Amino acid sequence: MxxxxxxxxxxxxxxxxxxxxxxxxxxxxxxxxxxxxxxxxxxxxxxxxxxxxxxxxxxxxxxxxxxxxxxxxxxxxxxxxxxxxxxxxxxxxxxxxxxxxxxxxxxxxxxxxxxxxxxxxxxxxxxxxxxxxxxxxxxxxxxxxxxxxxxxxxxxxxxxxxxxxxxxxxxxxxxxxxxxxxxxxxxxxxxxxxxxxxxxxxxxxxxxxxxxxGGKCPAIFDSLKSTRDKKVAIERVAGGKWGSCLGQACIGIDYLLVEEKYAATLVELLKEVIKKFFSNSEHLARIVNKHHFQRLCDLLQVQSVAASIVHGGSVNPEKLFIEPTILLDPPLDAEIMTEEIFGPLLPIITLKKIEDSVKFIRARPKPLVIYGFTNDEKLRKRIIEETSSGCIVFNDALIQYMCDTIPFGGVGQSGFGQYxxxxxxxxxxxxxPVARRSFILELSFRYPPWNAKKFQLIRHIHRLDYIGFVLCLLGLKRHNYRSSVEYW
CATH class of the missing domain: 3.40.605.10 (Aldehyde Dehydrogenase; Chain A, domain 1)
Incomplete structure (x- = not known):
């Protein structure tokens, strides 16, 4: 046309x-x-x-x-x-x-x-x-x-x-x-x-x-003491990364932040869930086209990035399929950590302590969503108060998209406007705005010629000092103007 x-x-x-x-x-x-x-x-x-x-x-x-x-x-x-x-x-x-x-x-x-x-x-x-x-x-x-x-x-x-x-x-x-x-x-x-x-x-x-x-949506994975909480959290991470259009989602988890001492355990738990959820490839979507397939393959072919793969990495060009892939500490200056991945590749970045995740996120463009898997109320408060994002979700992923009673949208480079x-x-x-005024009452002090009384009336009314306003109308004066309570 x-x-x-x-x-x-x-x-x-x-x-x-x-x-x-x-x-x-x-x-x-x-x-x-x-x-x-x-x-x-x-x-x-x-x-x-x-x-x-x-x-x-x-x-x-x-x-x-x-x-x-x-x-x-x-x-x-x-x-x-x-x-x-x-x-x-x-x-x-x-x-x-x-x-x-x-x-x-x-x-x-x-x-x-x-x-x-x-x-x-x-x-x-x-x-x-x-x-x-x-x-x-x-x-x-x-x-x-x-x-x-x-x-x-x-x-x-x-x-x-x-x-x-x-x-x-x-x-x-x-x-x-x-x-x-x-x-x-x-x-x-x-x-x-x-x-x-x-x-x-x-x-x-x-x-x-x-x-x-969109943008690079991080997930902060804190040490969860409860075995059940940890199991549920791992499944929600897997669903939030690979379970919706094979990671081709603007609200999908882009990378994971975890303390060094928990990284190995996290990787093993993720492997188990991947096997449980996605052993049948029919339950996974595919990459949309050859261009995006090759783009994702190129991210993995960088030598330093390929060396960080701890699970997955296999690809099928004929079916445009890339298996769920986990990378541990890829270089932070590599494209996989500077550009939105939009695919089934999950970098895990280790930190000395989980509180460092706030500083890590703040140093990067504002994401569409920050996910926080934690029961630590102090950490939650820091994430809310010290980071900026379109949305924050604690202990789940993607669920906010289904909730009509909260707005969906980004901030900064992740977009603007909500729906x-x-x-x-x-x-x-x-x-x-539509305003309707009656002709019944007219406040003449709104108009010139100006004088001291009109000035005082306007001052009182703008400060919502109703008692002072009435006194001024009656021609009375206050001894001080600090508050109506003091006067009376």
């Missing part, structure tokens, strides 16, 4: 928005219900395309994408009317007699770029927020997950309003052409490199953007 064709598609979406139909509760509700039917009726096809694109097992595909989206839609439909309702706010004394509320309004026509690692979930999750907020939307699925992209392009127009909701397929050239057009919001999920391109293009039209980027649940609705809304 050429630039003129894209412009025509976007113009149709804008016409649909400007008609006002997307603003109504019934339109939004109908679209969300239709999207829910799409997920329920096409569940088999969706799981098949996720298997085709990424080798995802059906259970993983449902858990992370199809089922997660159904949960999100159920939540949105349950709360839509509440989200749309004006929110009353309190006002200062100087505003009497005025009432005010915050009215959420749709932004207009929004553009959503999705990523290939969760090609269904990352495409439709923000779209749910855009629809719930009353926007028209254009979705650009990732060309690196072609089967999923084809399914979305084929099925979405059959279920949703095809005038207001568009799906446009294509590669980088189509993305560049879309970025040349004017949007009311751009929502992008992907790499920091492409995120910079999106932000630069958006600046031409002063278009607001949400960037969901999921009500936060998705807010992301695609303008929270517009």
């Amino acid at each position: 050429g630039a003129l064709g894209l412009d025509s598609v976007v113009s149709e979406a804008r016409t649909a928005f400007e008609s006002g139909k997307t603003r109504g509760f019934e339109w939004r509700k109908f679209q969300l219900e239709a999207l829910l039917r799409l997920l329920q009726e096409k569940e088999d096809e969706m799981c098949k395309v996720l298997k085709q694109d990424l080798g995802k097992h059906r259970v993983e595909a449902y858990r992370d994408e199809v089922g997660a989206l159904i949960k999100t839609l159920d939540n949105a439909l349950l709360n839509l009317k509440k989200w749309m309702s004006p929110e009353p706010v309190s006002l200062p004394l100087i505003a009497i007699p005025t009432v005010a509320e915050i009215v959420p309004e749709p932004l207009g026509v929004v553009l959503v770029f999705s990523s290939w690692n969760f090609p269904l979930g990352i495409a439709l999750e923000p779209l749910i927020g855009a629809i719930a907020s009353g926007n028209a939307a254009v979705l650009k699925p990732s060309e690196l997950a072609p089967a999923t992209s084809d399914l979305l392009a084929s099925e979405v127009p059959k279920y949703l309003d095809s005038e207001a909701i568009k799906v446009i397929q294509g590669g980088p050239q189509v993305a560049e052409q879309l970025l040349e057009l004017k949007w009311d919001k751009i929502f992008f999920t992907g790499s920091a490199r492409v995120g910079r391109i999106v932000m630069t293009a958006a600046a031409k039209h002063l278009t607001p953007v949400t960037l969901e980027l 999921h649940g009500k936060f998705s609705f807010d992301n695609f809304s303008n929270r517009k």
Whole structure:
């Protein structure tokens, strides 16, 4: 599709928005219900395309994408009317007699770029927020997950309003052409490199953007005294590293920090869990394409990095498969420790004491998530207070993504802007304050000509000194102005 064709598609979406139909509760509700039917009726096809694109097992595909989206839609439909309702706010004394509320309004026509690692979930999750907020939307699925992209392009127009909701397929050239057009919001999920391109293009039209980027998410593994706690923690680490798209997840554990004296034990426990969980390769996804497969292989082929492999390391170019791999203390200046891995390679970095993990994390770009496996409340407090990240999760991994009541998003180089649940609705809304004032009462001291009494009245009212304000109105003076309590 050429630039003129894209412009025509976007113009149709804008016409649909400007008609006002997307603003109504019934339109939004109908679209969300239709999207829910799409997920329920096409569940088999969706799981098949996720298997085709990424080798995802059906259970993983449902858990992370199809089922997660159904949960999100159920939540949105349950709360839509509440989200749309004006929110009353309190006002200062100087505003009497005025009432005010915050009215959420749709932004207009929004553009959503999705990523290939969760090609269904990352495409439709923000779209749910855009629809719930009353926007028209254009979705650009990732060309690196072609089967999923084809399914979305084929099925979405059959279920949703095809005038207001568009799906446009294509590669980088189509993305560049879309970025040349004017949007009311751009929502992008992907790499920091492409995120910079999106932000630069958006600046031409002063278009607001949400960037969901990722980064190197660390996990701090403290010494857990309870055998059961240790077993559960190891399984959650394994699930958080290899159990979701074979580590190709922006919120996946990128590297592990542990004290030197526990490193050998940790490695052995991880080996046992890998054998337990992933001995059948059918339960693991595969690398998305040859380019990313070779990129990961190149990380391992560096001599100093290869020497640090303590488990795994085998690859299958024909199946684009790399087995879960553990590395112990690879060089910190190697690419595997400076760039996001986005694959099944887990470096373990040893420290003299676990408290050093805070300093280690602070010395690097702010991650999307910090995971802390610890029962030490003092260490937890230090992680919360002394580090910065999009999110912190203690004693689990990835679970935060499934929770609609907490926001999901990054900070610094891991992105900005938050979504999921009500936060998705807010992301695609303008929270517009609306104030209504009566003509009954007029405070003349607001206006010139100025004098000492007006000055004192304004001083009292700005400091919320109501007693001083009344005394001043009555022409009385205080002996001191430090507090109303002292005076009386």
